Amino acid sequence: LKPENVLITSAGVLKITDFGQCCIYVPTDPDRNYDCQVASRWYRAPELLFGSTKYGPKVDEWACGCIFTEFYNGSPLFMGKNDIEQIGKLMSVLGAPSERNWSGWSTMPDCGKIVFSDAEPLADWKAVGIVFYQIFRFCIKCIMR
Numbered sequence: 001l002k003p004e005n006v007l008i009t010s011a012g013v014l015k016i017t018d019f020g021q022c023c024i025y026v027p028t029d030p031d032r033n034y035d036c037q038v039a040s041r042w043y044r045a046p047e048l049l050f051g052s053t054k055y056g057p058k059v060d061e062w063a064c065g066c067i068f069t070e071f072y073n074g075s076p077l078f079m080g081k082n083d084i085e086q087i088g089k090l091m092s093v094l095g096a097p098s099e100r101n102w103s104g105w106s107t108m109p110d111c112g113k114i115v116f117s118d119a120e121p122l123a124d125w126k127a128v129g130i131v132f133y134q135i136f137r138f139c140i141k142c143i144m145r
Contacts, residue, residue: 051109
C-alpha cells in the first residue's frame with residue numbers, strides 16, 4: 001500500500017489499485033513464510049525491515065497509518081533513502097527495539113545485524129497526539145460514508 005495506489009471516487013468510495021508487490025495472506029496457515037519485500041520502503045512495517053517472513057494484516061495496518069498521516073501532513077512520515085536509513089528514522093520515533101518494548105524482537109531474522117544505542121521513544125507525544133486524533137476522525141468519517 002502507498003498513497004499513489006489509493007484512489008477516492010467523486011462519490012467518496014475508496015479504491016486500492018496496483019497489487020504488484022502483494023501476496024495472498026492465508027490466516028489458516030500460521031507457519032507460512034511470506035516475502036519481506038512486499039511494500040514500498042516508506043510504508044513498510046518495522047518487522048518487514050528486520051526480515052520477518054511471518055506476518056499478517058498488521059503490516060497493512062502500519063502502511064495505512066503511514067498513508068493517512070501523509071494525507072494529513074502532505075508529506076511522508078518516514079522517508080528513508082535505503083532500508084538502514086528507514087530503520088533509523090523509525091527508531092528515532094519508536095526508540096531502540098528490545099524484548100521489553102517489542103515482544104518477539106529477538107526472533108526477527110535481522111535483529112542482530114544493527115546495533116542500536118539505548119534510545120527511548122519520542123518523549124513529547126502531545127504534539128503528535130492532536131494530529132493523530134484528527135487523522136482518526138478523518139478515517140472514521142471516510143468509513144461512515
